[in-house]
Amino acid sequence: MDPFSFDLLATDGRARRGVFNTPHGPLDTPVFAPVGTQASVKAVTPKELEELGASLVLANTYHLMLRPGDELIANLGGLHTFMGWDGPILTDSGGFQLFSLGDLRRVDNDGVTFRSHIDGSEHRLTPGKAVAIQENLGADIIMVLDECADPNDQAYITTALDRTHRWAEQCLAAQTRTDQALFGIVQGGINPELRQKSCEYLVKLGFPGYAIGGLSVGETKEEMYATLDIVDLHLPQYKPRYLMGVGTPEDLVEGVARGVDIFDCVLPTRVARHGAALLIQPGREATRNGQLNLRNAIHAGDPRPIDQECTCYTCSHFSRAYIRHLVKANEILAHQLLSIHNLHVLIDLARQMREAIANREFQTFRRAFWAARNGAHLDLAEE
């Protein structure tokens, strides 16, 4: 039996309700994965993650290889034991962070040489090393090393894509563990031909799942959605698709509408650290970007929760006035309560979409979602 089978339980349009089987349990999709960059989802305990209904958690290879080191984590029994998370874990390859380092890295055909942002020490990541490190970390889903190119630099994108494809092949060859699903990463910027080529190349290599990289890096929403449309056409139906680093409520809904199964994003915890709350129905509030800024004086005496219809711990127990006080007083509890709420918004949105797809009501759900968001992007949302 395939240890990483993906069962499609239901579809509605191109939206998919599936189950991806991993050594740490089945993963119901569509799913939103909280990000634990340094093996900790910021300001949230694993117990709280469990209570939030989180299933898949992401950790970053780049950060963990530098601190505390992947061998140390391996010696301690791997990431699951280390961070106290017994459910599925996904690690990226480190590629995305490397290509964000700017002057601190140098790429060649065989890999990337870079300096640590922590102590300036020099390191090198190759496809083989990216796999070896992720085998040390021991996540259920791991990623090939890829190169994230500027989506507007056509020449660079073509070169980077060829390199990404060779690296994908080398990663496959380097894999020694059979209990980790190694995903290929589709690149190609916003160029439809390159995206098609990337899908075809990787599918020929044959991966248990496919990630879609290089999006949400500056392109417009229209470009992102058009790219997802292309990728959806050229990836196999019976393998999971993971849209990397994407996680606004809008992008979750539109991604699912275009056949995406897995999402991750630092957005909910980052927004929380900035003192703001994600709203699923921002139409009812005066907000910017669908977020409620708890720093604003307007909340000072407001006894209402962030969202009266939200069922999270924060909204069941605390007022906007209290959370605003915590934000203004620099209390850590502000991060905790806002992170819990923001994670709930995305985890629960994924849950609602799973239910809607299973009931063949996803298009109705999607229309209601956009209507509640003040009608913004409504044209785009209609297929």
Place this chain on the structure above:
Amino acid sequence: MDPFSFDLLATDGRARRGVFNTPHGPLDTPVFAPVGTQASVKAVTPKELEELGASLVLANTYHLMLRPGDELIANLGGLHTFMGWDGPILTDSGGFQLFSLGDLRRVDNDGVTFRSHIDGSEHRLTPGKAVAIQENLGADIIMVLDECADPNDQAYITTALDRTHRWAEQCLAAQTRTDQALFGIVQGGINPELRQKSCEYLVKLGFPGYAIGGLSVGETKEEMYATLDIVDLHLPQYKPRYLMGVGTPEDLVEGVARGVDIFDCVLPTRVARHGAALLIQPGREATRNGQLNLRNAIHAGDPRPIDQECTCYTCSHFSRAYIRHLVKANEILAHQLLSIHNLHVLIDLARQMREAIANREFQTFRRAFWAARNGAHLDLAEE
């Protein structure tokens, strides 16, 4: 019926096992109260506090009157609703913080004028105002305004004590709510005559409970314990005694041995923020001050929990290696996990002492406690 009756269930030597009845439920004593300076116990949710077995929580009048303001909290239904804590709450009078402000305050016979540490604005606190603010905050146990004098300045201590006594009388007269227990505060530094005088003065006024102020401010352990011995002699048996701001494991045990019922201290959460863990049996470890510094490299690969015998969430789920990584990587979760452990140590120590007193085994418990602490202070611990 007295709304604030104190039932002595058992005694063992001078140690007392009691129940203090408050509008938010009975309080089992001896008890350790976590401190929520700004209406939040730092890095711990109320749900976690409940799971830790916390019963009484403290909040600081000085901080809350300045931000977010006591009237705002009153309008939102008081501290219990505001901070989501349905158990008993205690507020101090603001006195201790005022007298720590140094150049920022000026004291006269009628009160204290001071500048806010937040924005420099000028404020005034009088006995009447301290009560009015605490009535707005709405805690179950509130404190008279007192003056904390340098324990070594004999002349100042005498003046300050007279003022403290007059203020205590004025606070009693100013009280309008009947659902709050206003505690008198015994002062007098480490001078036995002044402490006796203070007890007698306050007991004559008649309070539902008595706080012991002005300790743990620089005097030796011997001086502190000797002062507790004096106070114990001159306070009524059937009223609770609260030792303000004291909270090392040693002081809890020695305080209980001298008839103290209630303790509070920022120690557990402050130590947590410095990356260290309290140990109940430091004799088994190489530590300083009975604390384990998780920053130390020695913990980097250690799969053991902080304390193998500890039953807290942190020790049941996470290794020293992981917590050290969180501390080094500046993850908020380090504060959370260490705060949970440190609070558990003191809350559970109080629980163990309640059990020991009820079973008339407190002296045995106390000897075992000191033996586990490497024999330090053992002579002092013997009566």
